Amino acid sequence: xxxxxxxxLLLMIPQILILSILIFIIADFMPGDPFTGMIDPNLDPAQLxxxxxxxxxxxxxxxxxxxxxxxxxxxxxGRSFNYQQPVVAVIGGRMGNTIRLSLMSIILTYAIxxxxxxxxxRYNESVLDKSILVYNFVSFAVPIFVLALLMVxxxxxxxxxxxxxxxxxxxxxxxxxxxxxxxYHLLLPSITTAILxxxxxxxxxxxxxxxxxxxDYVKTARSKGxxxxxxxxxxxxxxxxxxxxxxxxxxxxxxFMGSIxxxxxxxxxxxxxxxLQSINTRDYSVIFVLVLFYGFLGLIGTLISDLTxxxxxxxxxxx
Amino acid sequence: xxxKKKYSMLASTAAVAFILAACxxxxxxxxxxxxxxDDNGASEEEVDDVDGDDNGNxxxxxxxxxxxxxxxxxxxxxxxxxxxxxxxxxVSDSPFTGIFSWELYSGNPDAIVMGYTMGTLIGxxxxxxxxxSGAATVDVDQDTNVVTITLQDGVLWHDGEQVTADDIAxxxxxxxxxxxxxxxxxxxxxxxxxxxxxxAGEADSIxxxxxxxxxxxxxxxxxxxxxMLQAGGGIWSYAAPRHYLEDIPVSELESxxxxxxxxxxxxxxxxxxxxPGESVSYSRxxxxxxxxPNIERLELETVPSSTAVAAMENHQFDLFLSMPTxxxxxxxxxxxxxxxxxxENAYTYIGFKLGEWVTEGDDxxxxxxxxxxxxxxxxxxxxxxxxxxxxxxxxxxxxxxGLRSRATSPIIPNFADYHADDLEGYPYDPERAMELLDEAGxxxxxGDGWRETPEGEELVINFASMSGGDVAxxxxxxxxQSWRNIGLNVxxxxxxxxxxxxxxxxxxxxxxxxxxxxxxxxxxxxxxPDGLYSRYAPFNYTRWASEENDAFMEDMLSEEGFDxxxxxxxxxxxxEYFMEELPIIPTLFRNEVFPVNNRVGAxxxxxxxxxxxxxxxxxTWYLIDEDRATE
Numbered sequence: 001x002x003x004x005x006x007x008x009l010l011l012m013i014p015q016i017l018i019l020s021i022l023i024f025i026i027a028d029f030m031p032g033d034p035f036t037g038m039i040d041p042n043l044d045p046a047q048l049x050x051x052x053x054x055x056x057x058x059x060x061x062x063x064x065x066x067x068x069x070x071x072x073x074x075x076x077x078g079r080s081f082n083y084q085q086p087v088v089a090v091i092g093g094r095m096g097n098t099i100r101l102s103l104m105s106i107i108l109t110y111a112i113x114x115x116x117x118x119x120x121x122r123y124n125e126s127v128l129d130k131s132i133l134v135y136n137f138v139s140f141a142v143p144i145f146v147l148a149l150l151m152v153x154x155x156x157x158x159x160x161x162x163x164x165x166x167x168x169x170x171x172x173x174x175x176x177x178x179x180x181x182x183x184y185h186l187l188l189p190s191i192t193t194a195i196l197x198x199x200x201x202x203x204x205x206x207x208x209x210x211x212x213x214x215x216d217y218v219k220t221a222r223s224k225g226x227x228x229x230x231x232x233x234x235x236x237x238x239x240x241x242x243x244x245x246x247x248x249x250x251x252x253x254x255x256f257m258g259s260i261x262x263x264x265x266x267x268x269x270x271x272x273x274x275x276l277q278s279i280n281t282r283d284y285s286v287i288f289v290l291v292l293f294y295g296f297l298g299l300i301g302t303l304i305s306d307l308t309x310x311x312x313x314x315x316x317x318x319x
Numbered sequence: 320x321x322x323k324k325k326y327s328m329l330a331s332t333a334a335v336a337f338i339l340a341a342c343x344x345x346x347x348x349x350x351x352x353x354x355x356x357d358d359n360g361a362s363e364e365e366v367d368d369v370d371g372d373d374n375g376n377x378x379x380x381x382x383x384x385x386x387x388x389x390x391x392x393x394x395x396x397x398x399x400x401x402x403x404x405x406x407x408x409x410v411s412d413s414p415f416t417g418i419f420s421w422e423l424y425s426g427n428p429d430a431i432v433m434g435y436t437m438g439t440l441i442g443x444x445x446x447x448x449x450x451x452s453g454a455a456t457v458d459v460d461q462d463t464n465v466v467t468i469t470l471q472d473g474v475l476w477h478d479g480e481q482v483t484a485d486d487i488a489x490x491x492x493x494x495x496x497x498x499x500x501x502x503x504x505x506x507x508x509x510x511x512x513x514x515x516x517x518x519a520g521e522a523d524s525i526x527x528x529x530x531x532x533x534x535x536x537x538x539x540x541x542x543x544x545x546x547m548l549q550a551g552g553g554i555w556s557y558a559a560p561r562h563y564l565e566d567i568p569v570s571e572l573e574s575x576x577x578x579x580x581x582x583x584x585x586x587x588x589x590x591x592x593x594x595p596g597e598s599v600s601y602s603r604x605x606x607x608x609x610x611x612p613n614i615e616r617l618e619l620e621t622v623p624s625s626t627a628v629a630a631m632e633n634h635q636f637d638l639f640l641s642m643p644t645x646x647x648x649x650x651x652x653x654x655x656x657x658x659x660x661x662x663e664n665a666y667t668y669i670g671f672k673l674g675e676w677v678t679e680g681d682d683x684x685x686x687x688x689x690x691x692x693x694x695x696x697x698x699x700x701x702x703x704x705x706x707x708x709x710x711x712x713x714x715x716x717x718x719x720x721g722l723r724s725r726a727t728s729p730i731i732p733n734f735a736d737y738h739a740d741d742l743e744g745y746p747y748d749p750e751r752a753m754e755l756l757d758e759a760g761x762x763x764x765x766g767d768g769w770r771e772t773p774e775g776e777e778l779v780i781n782f783a784s785m786s787g788g789d790v791a792x793x794x795x796x797x798x799x800q801s802w803r804n805i806g807l808n809v810x811x812x813x814x815x816x817x818x819x820x821x822x823x824x825x826x827x828x829x830x831x832x833x834x835x836x837x838x839x840x841x842x843x844x845x846x847x848p849d850g851l852y853s854r855y856a857p858f859n860y861t862r863w864a865s866e867e868n869d870a871f872m873e874d875m876l877s878e879e880g881f882d883x884x885x886x887x888x889x890x891x892x893x894x895e896y897f898m899e900e901l902p903i904i905p906t907l908f909r910n911e912v913f914p915v916n917n918r919v920g921a922x923x924x925x926x927x928x929x930x931x932x933x934x935x936x937x938x939t940w941y942l943i944d945e946d947r948a949t950e
Contacts, residue, residue, distance in 0.1 A: 083416045084573045157629045170598040170618055267623050269596045
């Protein structure tokens, strides 16, 4: 297994390289540069030009690329034009927020999805099952930004149950206050993400369980006299959870990506918010690193999926 | 706030323009109750009243909503409470970056956030001209080219140290430093004697800057001009605490915790806590030189424009800054708030591409605008006709609910002494427009319904316009329809609106496909238009130039200009000339609005109001209730 992991990790290097070249080329097509919006007649155009020169924006694409890779290998990912700070510091400052949001969303997604999927599968064709299916279709159909806006409007502004923006209150001073305030700010966006993230979990789990219910091994277990509860926990659930385990990596990654919308609408200052901001201001150095990071996450996601699958199902061997 | 001279290209950045307000607007229909000061409630109501009274006068104009006249001051009666916390909602889709330094910041959000704490040295009057109302006074000696800045005694940094002349020298040294990473090293800085040598690392100090004593600083310039009397007109009116920052290398300043986390200034409030990009809290500075502020604590939070109205309906803030005017009808009558307004230092315009920016050539000594007499839009009659064809009174009233009004000159009314208020501009007159075109020979010769050029060639005018905001598209359509109505075939460039960056990229590069474009300029606080319309201005995007215009520009900046009456006369003549030549059509003057909660005792947004007046200076703000007013 370790061999597999190492091989997969090694394979990522060329993948990341190709991705980075693509981003560089595509970013080059974007009109404008970080200084386009900076209009100040006090500034000699020569000064702006000097700034462009200093940031190396005038060099040909291959030169810029090679220099960027060279610096990146030494841990220097460049400076953000917009934030006037090293990119690593800018992203690092946001990463905590996004990780907290994603973690919370993952926990809630599974906390909602697993029980609902099991219930729907076990009592299929019941009223409960049908209501869960309705919920599932609705949450599948509703785009994330529509639900997010509704949630802010209803729970943030009309009912005032949750804060409608931000990641932490300015009045939180002690560590305890800061963490509770953070949690409070997290709830609404992560519940929103979770509601929409459960579709495939519920669907897979439900159909797998329905299949398993009539399969031979279940009949055997039942005829042996194993209690129904035990059949579900010991036999059916384990088998039914296979596709979910295999999707785990992707779920994690898609939650990170989905945070772009959520963070924008909830004004939650994480990486997704930063990403949109950077595109608007042509903050190239931040965009590169973020896209690369998302790409890297995608690769890691598939690896994790494969590994969890191996862990859950001993029959599967990936070489 | 910030005194920088800065023209800014304006774009309505509505990245995620979902508007919650529209949903929640129904529940406060007619709750206008004579409680508190509500005298500027809604002028539309007044218009209705006028309609009711008028006897059979059925001119179409009387149905038209009129431009709204705003109050700039509100006073709410009540006993001031002791201290209290005032919260400010700053509506912005770009978060502040958190650089607390006048030398190093670059974006407007940072200027707003800094405004409460860093302090500026010199006050200014209603024309944005320096006066004696600040922490220091300035004296410009036009014979010796020496500017003397004299500080008041007893102006203190937040750590208790005195603000000295040396601190003013220090801010210049930061910007002039060879390692300085920011963007404030401008031609105004280079104008200081010895600055360029210092920048090049050839001198240890700036020759032209002399600290006379603790409170007096002299700066010798290569040349001084009348525009230097203007806030942001060439004198850098800030100070930086040398004792606090001197040990940090200039190249590392912008990452230093002394700038980003624990900044000190000499403004009325000290920074307490910063949540990067989201919010800042301040507590009052007891030793503020104008007196201890009444309010104990300030909280400022950035609010995205999409939820600003919802935040206002929920009474989340006492004061809203940069409230989006295109949602005005959704918030003008929210109970608990009084909406103040004032002219914005900006105008919208239609520019005609008339030439090219040329950087080198046989007969030019420096980069300049070279007009092309054969350009498609070079005919003055054509330009004037297009101006007459546009009904900007209606655009201001209908699309902007009266918050914008037809512009009559490129100098905004806020520059009261310089704005020519006797000019009529180009009111809607399609008949006159068609006459002008006929006169110039633009006639439909081949019967296709469009006018051809006097030479008989097809005339297709390409119009570039920016996307952003809800009204960008309908307004562009409306303008094009107006021009088509007088027989001009105007097409949208590439058939669509353009995103801010690509728009200015193409306008700046004199893209030959652009004939006319719609843009907007923020004017800053210096009325002198040389940065936008002189022959040598790269931002003169129309590339228009003429010898008469050169002469006007020279006069405006000449020494005689110290006689302000004479200078105002030059401005007036220039505006008349400019509006006749019409390289741009100034289309709309704008208003900015400030909703203030009725528990704020007094609030004043007038320009040049004495800072010690109740409600004007931040230290004079006070509250009259513990809780925010909801009606």
